[in-house]
Amino acid sequence: MKVWVVLFLLIAMNASASLKPEALQRTKKDWPQRSRYEISVELDPISRSYHGHQKVNFLNRQKRSTNYAIFFLYPNDPGLTKSQKEFMKVSNISVNASDAKVDQKGPYLRIDLGQELQTGKSVVIDMDFEATLPEQKQSADLFSEAMDELKQMLDPKSAAQNDYGVFSSGKDIVNLGLWYPILSKYDADGWDEEKYSGIGDVSYFDPADFHVTVTVPADYKTVTTGTQITESPLKDGRMQRVIDAPLVRDFEIELSRTFEQVTRLINGTTLQAFYLPQHATSGASTMNSAAQAFEYYSKIFGPYPYSELDIVEAPLFGGAGGVEFPGLVTISSMLYNDDQQKTDDDPVHQALANNPVFSQMLEFVVAHEVAHQWWNATVGSNSKKYPFIDEAMANYSAVLYFEHYYGKKAAEQQMAMQMKLNYQMHRMLGGQDKPVNLPASSFQGSLEYAAIVYGKGALFFDRLRTVMGDAPFFAAWKNYYDAYWFRTASPDSFKEIAEKKTPGKSKVIEATYQRWMNQMHADEDIGPGTLDAVMKTVLSTNQNIPQDKLDDLLKELNSVLDQN
Ligand SMILES: [Zn+2]
Numbered sequence: 001m002k003v004w005v006v007l008f009l010l011i012a013m014n015a016s017a018s019l020k021p022e023a024l025q026r027t028k029k030d031w032p033q034r035s036r037y038e039i040s041v042e043l044d045p046i047s048r049s050y051h052g053h054q055k056v057n058f059l060n061r062q063k064r065s066t067n068y069a070i071f072f073l074y075p076n077d078p079g080l081t082k083s084q085k086e087f088m089k090v091s092n093i094s095v096n097a098s099d100a101k102v103d104q105k106g107p108y109l110r111i112d113l114g115q116e117l118q119t120g121k122s123v124v125i126d127m128d129f130e131a132t133l134p135e136q137k138q139s140a141d142l143f144s145e146a147m148d149e150l151k152q153m154l155d156p157k158s159a160a161q162n163d164y165g166v167f168s169s170g171k172d173i174v175n176l177g178l179w180y181p182i183l184s185k186y187d188a189d190g191w192d193e194e195k196y197s198g199i200g201d202v203s204y205f206d207p208a209d210f211h212v213t214v215t216v217p218a219d220y221k222t223v224t225t226g227t228q229i230t231e232s233p234l235k236d237g238r239m240q241r242v243i244d245a246p247l248v249r250d251f252e253i254e255l256s257r258t259f260e261q262v263t264r265l266i267n268g269t270t271l272q273a274f275y276l277p278q279h280a281t282s283g284a285s286t287m288n289s290a291a292q293a294f295e296y297y298s299k300i301f302g303p304y305p306y307s308e309l310d311i312v313e314a315p316l317f318g319g320a321g322g323v324e325f326p327g328l329v330t331i332s333s334m335l336y337n338d339d340q341q342k343t344d345d346d347p348v349h350q351a352l353a354n355n356p357v358f359s360q361m362l363e364f365v366v367a368h369e370v371a372h373q374w375w376n377a378t379v380g381s382n383s384k385k386y387p388f389i390d391e392a393m394a395n396y397s398a399v400l401y402f403e404h405y406y407g408k409k410a411a412e413q414q415m416a417m418q419m420k421l422n423y424q425m426h427r428m429l430g431g432q433d434k435p436v437n438l439p440a441s442s443f444q445g446s447l448e449y450a451a452i453v454y455g456k457g458a459l460f461f462d463r464l465r466t467v468m469g470d471a472p473f474f475a476a477w478k479n480y481y482d483a484y485w486f487r488t489a490s491p492d493s494f495k496e497i498a499e500k501k502t503p504g505k506s507k508v509i510e511a512t513y514q515r516w517m518n519q520m521h522a523d524e525d526i527g528p529g530t531l532d533a534v535m536k537t538v539l540s541t542n543q544n545i546p547q548d549k550l551d552d553l554l555k556e557l558n559s560v561l562d563q564n
Contacts (some may be wrong), residue, residue: 006534010112010313018246019246019247019306019307020216020245020269020304023303023305026133026485027486030153030485030486030487031247031486033059033211033560034058034158034207034209034282035059035183035208035319036056036059037208037210037212039052039055040052040213040215041215042238043220044175044217045217045255046131048135048169049130049338050130050133050176050179050402052132054180055125055127056124056126057123057124057217059329060118060185060530061119061186061206062119062121062186062187063119063515064190064268065118066113066116066186067113067114067115067116068111068123069110069112069184070186070191071183071297072109072177072181073088073090073108074196075088075133076107079107079195079196080107080163080166080178081167081168085134086134087122087167088130088371089131090109091127091129092128093111093125093126094127095111095114095124095125096114096124097124098114099126100114107196108183113212121255127481129180131179131244131515133169134334136165136315146497147315161292163317163318164319165317165320166178166316166323167179167459170315170426171254172257172258173255173259173276173313173315173357174253174254175254176253178250179253182205183206183208185204185206185382187488192382195384197390197440199440199441199443199446200383201323201376202383202384203384204380204382204488206249206380209245210245211243212224212242212245214240214243215241218233218237218238219257220255222316223253223255223256223328224243224245224310224328225250226243226248226251229243232239233466243403245326247333247486248306248327249377249378249392251325256274257273258276259274259276259312260276260280262283264300266291267303272306272308272310273287274310274312275311275336276336280338282336282337282338283336285363286311286336287333288328289362289363290370291371292405293366294309296395297370300474301374302478302482302485305378306326310328310329311329312329312331313331313332313368316330321335321365321368322366323369327378335361335362364402367378367401368404371393371398374397374481375397379487380486386437386439386490387439388453392436392458393458395419395454395458396458396461396462399411399415399462402454412463415458417538418455419458419459420455420527422539423451423456423522423529424534425447425451426447426448426452426455427451427523427529428529431447431448431529433484433520433521434448434452435452435518435519436452436453436460436519437491446463456525457516459516460517463516467499467508467512468505472498472501473498475496479500480493491517495509499546517535
């Protein structure tokens with residue numbers, strides 16, 4: 001009996017290894033049962049390939065039954081890879097150990113369950129998978145990415161052709177995002193079968209438990225969602241690592257032979273920053289920014305649920321400064337510019353590197369991505385239908401971060417450069433104002449998406465703060481986090497809580513919400529898109545930039561505009 005009890009305790013401890021005690025306590029009430037993935041994968045970074053097996057225990061938590069399940073094979077989604085090539089194959093698919101009838105087309109995998117799965121019941125779906133990773137040809141450097149961006153702004157259609165690099169293999173780092181067959185979201189409306197448009201985040205998934213065994217060459221570091229439980233060397237020179245990740249919406253892996261690492265413990269959570277050796281200065285600064293963001297957000301939004309948070313350098317492109325996953329955020333290599341400042345003496349490169357917009361970009365992106373642990377990893381929202389819900393909140397969270405640590409003026413500078421300017425540049429280049437509350441697929445390219453969702457959407461929260469007053473505004477963020485903890489927020493969820501916090505102001509809150517979310521008054525509310533107005537926005541924040549550097553930037557901008 002005693003052995004049995006000890007074993008049981010061990011299993012119980014393992015299952016909760018990466019949830020903090022208070023979060024574990026709450027799951028007993030809010031999420032007593034959830035779907036579970038058991039995945040074993042063997043990765044070969046040299047041939048950029050992997051294969052493995054996954055067993056998914058799918059639990060139907062909805063009030064309606066279903067007789068099929070949808071998995072997304074994102075490596076086969078041209079929206080993600082910007083390639084017509086299918087990078088993943090699945091085989092030997094079974095449901096409750098019997099061969100299953102399946103229908104696969106590109107990224108869609110529909111599996112017949114052979115029965116009507118009722119509320120509260122579960123099935124076990126097994127499959128083998130094998131895949132290759134697309135190789136990255138680009139090398140990330142801030143200047144060429146910025147110029148590429150500028151050129152794409154002038155040709156919005158081309159921007160939708162950009163691969164963010166989320167699922168790809170670079171020279172020093174392998175990005176394994178969305179790499180396994182992922183159970184789509186099953187909610188009150190049925191299965192989410194909506195196609196990924198290629199702009200923004202792919203989707204959102206229900207929290208599930210992951211138990212993942214990763215086998216890699218022993219000299220590769222493995223950084224993942226969740227917490228590593230064991231590590232065992234194999235006879236063939238490879239290393240097998242077992243990772244547990246309870247209550248996560250997705251499972252990310254980053255691989256590198258050369259990652260260096262710094263670690264810090266805050267409020268019972270271990271923060272780890274990983275970066276390439278040539279980026280030690282930037283890498284250390286990502287830890288400082290992440291630690292500051294983590295402490296402040298924990299205080300003003302509520303406690304972070306997991307016992308680990310990784311901040312990982314990753315080669316990303318197409319205007320992606322970072323991409324968020326549960327318990328792990330990736331930050332684009334192009335923002336780690338240690339070498340650029342030292343070795344490059346091109347005056348325009350120098351002007352860019354020394355410009356506050358660029359020098360604070362890394363800190364802003366880290367603050368934004370860490371905020372996604374609250375607004376995306378914990379509070380879920382549909383990224384395809386309502387991308388503003390988590391993106392506008394993560395962007396305004398980064399503004400709150402700058403205000404808290406560097407004062408009101410610094411926060412205003414960030415709003416001007418990261419939000420106002422997006423909108424004004426978009427207008428200057430001929431783009432239109434649009435409602436914020438639109439699906440990602442209705443935005444024409446990355447500048448329009450940045451202008452409306454990240455710019456206008458985030459500035460809505462600043463306007464709402466003025467309307468509500470600070471105390472009820474901050475109380476609303478805390479209340480919203482608590483109310484939607486591992487649930488799914490709708491576009492109206494925050495507004496409804498804001499109205500409750502300030503009952504006398506519900507009419508003006510509703511009017512403000514309609515004006516910013518569903519109407520087009522941003523020229524008036526944010527600023528027009530004339531070159532004069534754009535320059536005013538830039539100058540309002542950059543009194544310290546020498547005039548000649550500003551002239552260089554303007555010249556560069558004008559020459560790109562002329563080429564059009
Ligand atoms: Zn974001």
